[in-house]
Amino acid sequence: MKIGIILGTKDPEVVYNAFRFGVLALRNEHKVKIFLINHGVDIEDIDSPAFNVREQIFLFTKKQGEILSCMKSMKAHNRKESEVCQSHSMEDLLALITDSDKVLSFG
Template sequence: MSDSGSNADLGIVLETNDPERAWNAFRLGITALNAGHSVSVFLLGAGVEAEEITENEQFDVRDRMELFADEGGELRACGTCLKMRQSDESEVCPISTMDDLLNVVMASDRVITIG
């Protein structure tokens, strides 16, 4: 089983490519990081498309993702979901597995799903 890093206070499973919902998920993650919490975000299903949401000026998801990572947040994407969409991992978001998602869920104090 792969290691998803340290335990998180908050685990966020993002399962949508809706610009506003994805943007708000990362805003929550950044807010929690700034409050001193550790946060892991796992992109699943359509959520793996979040980094590609660039056409929406009001909800700059890629910017929020980069800030989340810069602030120390852990970000991973489902490899199977990426493969189904013929996408690759990015520098900000590496490919992960269901074992990694399980680790996020089991190691987090709280887990929310945004879909």
């Protein structure tokens, strides 16, 4: 199954659980893409002792999960492209939604 996740927050607990779910889905042989929008593009700045977001992002990408970031949100939040956050358009978000069997939204 193809699963699309839309992540629009930088709340550590929500981001942690979105990626934790993504990792679980990948381990169960599903294809997963996460689209970061709004404050979701700020996930690399999260430093939480309670929720190890960086570890979940690492596991997600190691398992071949794909992360897409909204170009306009990145500009609005003064974000540069990185290994984790690479700019994509609304057309890419539309493609994620139309190509996915299921779409989830976190935050």
